[in-house]
Amino acid sequence: MSDPALFPPGLPVLTEMRLHTSGRAWLAELPALVEKLRTRWSLHFGAPYMGGSCSWVAPARLPDGTRAVFKVTWPHREAAGEAEGLRIWDGRGAVRLLDHAPEHQALLLERCEPGTELGAADGLGTERRLRLGAGVLRDLWSAPVPADTGLERVADVCAEWADLVEERMARLRPGYDPGLVAHGARLLRELPGTAAREVVVHGDFNPGNVLAAARGPWLAIDAKPMTGDPGYDPFPLLEQIDDPFATADPHRTVADRLALLADELGEDADRLAAWAAARRVEAALWSAEHGRADDGAGVMAEARILADAAGG
Template identity: 30%
Template sequence: MPDRAALAQHLIEQWRLRADEGLGAGPEEDADALTQPVHTSDGAPARLKIGSAAFTGEHLVLRRWAGDGAVRLLRADPHRHAVLTERAGPTTLASLTDTDACAVVAGLYARLHVSAMPQLPSAADTLRCWLDDASLDSPAVPRRLVEQARTLASDLLADGAGAEVVLHGNLHFSTVRAAERAPWLAVDPRPVNGDRNDDVAPMLTHHWDGIAGRVREAIRQRFWTLVDVAGLDEDRARAWVIVRMVAASTSVATRADRADEVTRFLTVAKAVQD
């Protein structure tokens, strides 16, 4: 793993930024990225992020969205997966009820689902690679679900979805934040070109603690709210959720430390069908 802290410090100096100081102002790092609250040379609050390959294309879509529904891009170093954006607030959609949070996200779909960009990868191509994978069988993933997902994936690819759009790819409770210039702005996209009905799954798999004791009912309510408010095709959205959840399950099913994720993904795949 690259020394993201060192790179962040280098960019702070190169871009004439000032790292925030005080309690909670230091960098935060996980497997995918390091983020650092900073101020620009003219005193504007900003967020420096050193990402990973998971965020390839982030600078492209942020520039394309130009602040409409997402944070504004201020600077970027694409080769080092570094972006400097305006800083949204700490408040996330977890502060809202599930229904209200899903309504916010459904409203953002209409703004973020712009015309496909040729520089971005295709979700359909990734799906074809999954279908070609010969190692999909796992005791942790019911075979009937794998076969159902394979059939649905083949049907989705064969049927097409009209003109592709840019999908945020990572839109959920923690990646939508309150801001001063707009009530809510998206952050941290993992953009791909794809079917507009294929951006729903992240909202169903996050903020799990908030639905303890009523998981299946809550997942279904989230799904219906997203579909209804955004005017999505219910059957296609459901098919994409099932495919995404089964694909995610098979990708981590052999990892003992990811067993909880497999359970979560399969619970979502089953809940949208109940």
């Protein structure tokens, strides 16, 4: 029988997954699944982590005393490639994959300790954290890309997003700048084909997914990997290390950060800005689709700043 303490009522994954039918079905099986995998791998669990909205994640200890992290995820498209990405990186800039139960979308992972999020390391300062994050990206991108990874391609995913942007704009008519929306959709289609190189991108490189680790000193977690243009990756780091749009001169702040990241990563600042603008437009139309048009209006204002930085 599963331990009820492992599924406290306030756990975010329990709240979020109850909002849709497939999530509720997955939750109904979750305690038995966790127990099954605990038995398979002879694990001892600590209290689950409180972050995350579609995964149950807890510290674990293996029979030999190894300190690990156990993660089981609601099956969905973005999570499908995480294990393969971790295998390709093999510890370069990311946690190591210790074991995998693909039939259950479950991972046994290296534990990051102390585990401080890069976004919460305020004492390091914004510039230092941007440089540290860029260093992790360099490590991730340094892994050779196998001939057949089975991972999705940035170009294919972004082409689908471009179609969704246009369809949502036409159907929802949220009042956003039509020229900027069209520009964002065009960038989503065109940018992947202009890349100078192909890497395995992290796919969700926000500073909450970069943790302090003894081996690291910073390692990435919670990847949604794809293959393609490295310029796709840096935007969440740029905008979430703190809020550049809330500064006295957001245009200057954004330009400075883009220049810093471009220099650290060996990428073109205008392309990084274009990717950021494209992803911001996509986020605005997602907000409109999900009944968050007010949030989307603010996101569109940010997209304009990013497009200006790219000269668009």
